[in-house]
Amino acid sequence: MATSRLQALWNHPAGPKTIHFWAPTFKWGISIANIADFSKPTDVISYPQQVAVTATGLIWSRYSMVINPKNWNLFSVNCLMATTGMYQLSRKLQNDYGGEKAAIAEVVEKNVG
């Protein structure tokens, strides 16, 4: 029983033998890369790139709910992208415009973290 269900999944038209599976699956990699960069100093964060990540995440989150059928995998991966993008932006904004205290906090994080 389990074998035939697994086989059905394996042979699915949007299953692991197809790009319809791997492309959206790999999109998680962008968020993972961004999370890995949480501990990096803010100078390696790029404003244009993180704005693009956030905007893409927000737009695609909406559209994954508007298409038929709804795509929860696409929805969740884009939610995470928007979240990590906004976090990185806030880190960099705080460092660049947050005043002395924020800059000191970042330096401490850089040396200790």
Add this chain to the structure above:
Amino acid sequence: MAAMKAFWNSPVGPKTTHFWGPVANWGFVAAGLADMKKPPELLSGNMTGAMCVYSALFMRFAWMVQPRNYLLLACHAANESVQLYQFNRWYNGPATPVEAKDE
């Protein structure tokens, strides 16, 4: 005129999500171009590397999806080029050793 009408009413045209999603993804290309002049030590190897794999996969996805999405394909082909270029810059690092700054 007829071409514009055809585009407007296309199943992947501006009245559909198949259009605006890819448009949002051009943001990555714009961001990559904006960062071309950045010194390599300020690039993120993680993000650039992830983008290279991501756009390669989505070029194939755009080709195979129904209906075929040429806008998405163009977007990811452009992003692939930009990100590979940036990745190469990051990988090779600065041309001359960077002096440690005493501040």
